[in-house]
Amino acid sequence: MMNTAKINASRMSTARKTLALGLSGAALLLSGLVLAGGTEPVGMGQMPANLKATAALRDPAGQVRGEASFEQVGMGMRVTVTASGLTPGMHGLHVHDLGRCTPGVDPAVNKVVPFGGAGGHFDPGGSKNHDSPMAGNKYGHGGDLPMLNVGADGTGTATFTTDKVSLTGKDGVLNRSLMIHADMDDYKSDPSGKSGARERCGVIVRDNFTVRDYPLPGTQSFPEGVAYDARKGVIYTGSAANGNIYAINANTGATSLFSEGGAVGRSTALGLKVDAQGRVWVAGGATGAISILSPDGAPVATLMTPPSPNPYLNDLIPTPDGSVYITDSTRPMIWRVRDMKVEPWLNLGGTPIKYGPGINLNGIVASPDGRFLLSVQLNTGELWRIDTQSRAIRKVMGGLKNGDGLLLDGQTLYVARNADGVVSKVGLSADYGSGTLMMEEPLAGLRFPTTLAKVGADVVVTQGQLDKLQGGTPETPFKLTRFKIF
Template identity: 30%
Template sequence: MPSVRLRHPRVAAVAVASLFVMGAAAPALATPHASGRPTAASGHHHAPLPTSYTIPGSKTYPEGIARQQGTPFFYVGSTSDGTIYRGDVHQSATQVFLPGGKDGRTSVAGMKTDRAGRLIVAGGATGKVFVYDTRTRALLHVFDTGRTDTFLNDVALAPNGDAYISDSIHPALWHLTAAELKSKQVQQPLHVGVDLTNSPMVYDDGFNGNGLVVTANGRYVLLADYNDYAFYRVDLHTHQVVPIDLGSAKGVSGDGLLLRGNTLTAVTELDHPEGQISVLKLSHDYTKAELVRTVHGHGMHSPSTAAVDGHDLLIVNFQFQITNPVLPFNVVRVHA
């Protein structure tokens, strides 16, 4: 399909205020299973799982995804109007979970579900993070940066229950504490966790901070710089920011990031409309990475990110900036 893709497609933040990006825990990749198959997370072992999940609408442009552990559900958000859809891994169609525009949620990007059953949603150019109860659909919190020069892109959860949010335009790593998420106060300010202004991670025109994950020890955030094909280790105690040495690996970009142990998986569409999944092995201190392999195709159409479902990945086909997207929009299952 034709695309209005620029070399650095994130050059006009305002123009894409309704469009963009996410991270989780990752296995190694292989080819998708041809017919779908049960996974450990599904709880059903007698029927094959769908290989594709459809998302309604011709202008949806879904970006973020969250797989809710202990349930069959996953959540996907629309960058164009803020609608949040819920899917069941056993059914091929998704349904509207929260209508777009409600609570001022006019666009959404990355999202995660935590152990308490909360859905934490990065609100893109709204500068807000929305938190919902997945059981009741009730709005629990709106955390607001109070800024207009911001694009809250992705969400990562720490072992202690804190959440971190990347910003693609403003040089900051935002922070939600577990206490703030548990509080009864709905409207709250969103605070900067790490100021990236004078760090080695330089914010250029366009989209910068993107996919992010928190390491298992809770010490570091690994953050992708989308514009510059770079990754950084952010120390949450000292606020030191260190570039991750990619060695000979070239053209590795991180829209969505997944982390399992020392294996980092990066999903992107940048320069790869057929999709690129890069599997990297990290050093014990997370400052070096070796590219193990890349995966292209397999039903991907300009994907943004992924969530883990058992031994599979659920890949969101964002189709960013594609004027005539492949319809229906969907999430595809890749067997690992």
């Protein structure tokens, strides 16, 4: 068993050394520990080339008084900060959770302060603990950075490399805030090392990258599923929290309530698809129900899977023969609807797909002719091909842990990797039997992306934030994000 007292003493000693060395020494100490691991690798696919970001640092009056740049270098991130108009000495420097440099309540003092809208420190490891820049993210906030050393002229400049945070993956800082505080950081006191008032703030924005957001109404949207009806030019999305289904005009962004949650027992809405008749199909999660809505939102039917413990209908896909296949993430079964009747189509017991704790089969898509289904197993990261004629199962690939919704575009599969905060691009063989992870794209900063739909030459992804459904403060407004296919 590890000696916790010695570990804590060592970490405190490191923090004191950082304070004594000043910024340049801290940067050296930090870069020397990059390989020791503050974070885990985000995956085996390529990151986007020249992944860079900047933040314009403003004072409380809104005047730009500095700039920060961020560049992904392997699994580390190089940060350069310059700021002016500050008092000489050491200043706390942190990444905060939200991309809002607006006034807001600071829980540490329980009052409205400049830049309080940025929330608390970014804490991807869930440590709930302020610590030194050398502490791994399970021990301290990922946003705990080396201090800024300001000279007699009021200008501070810092350059360092850290692996605690990144421009991609679950530790990604895109669309979060960089904050400079008034005082030095003691690297131990919660929540911010007694570093004082928030004096400079900048939102971290990816360079040369454009997305379009579709904001959703309400503070409890938690969008999970998404589908597109090209005939109407309408994007549908459903709430995992209350079952609301929203219709979004893909051109204007105008949003309306298509079907209110709770209708015919629909208390949650997960996977969504539009069939050839323009009807909207909804997977009902733990309700065990499948809802079908007419093109104008009227209920058509609610189909129940047979009563059994712990249902979790997660996603569904219509095929050209009129069938609809549904994944169940907790019961090892693929269900099928034909002629408005639900049947247990494929019992996965005794097959290569082994169910375990957590969410199992999740997103599902079909080849254009309906011959093959592809489904990702979230808890193992395995992608499976299922032959709808023989019901034979083949493992396509692994490495897609936290894989949620899928989008099949020719021989390319896009995977929303929720907790990893990326969309993965997978190249598939002609028979869909093998695949290669090609790229992991963070866009402009994704918050628990769940599902995807193709809209013309673009893709729309939900930023579901389901990690905050049972607790935590989600970023509002909730949104869907549209981007050019890559």
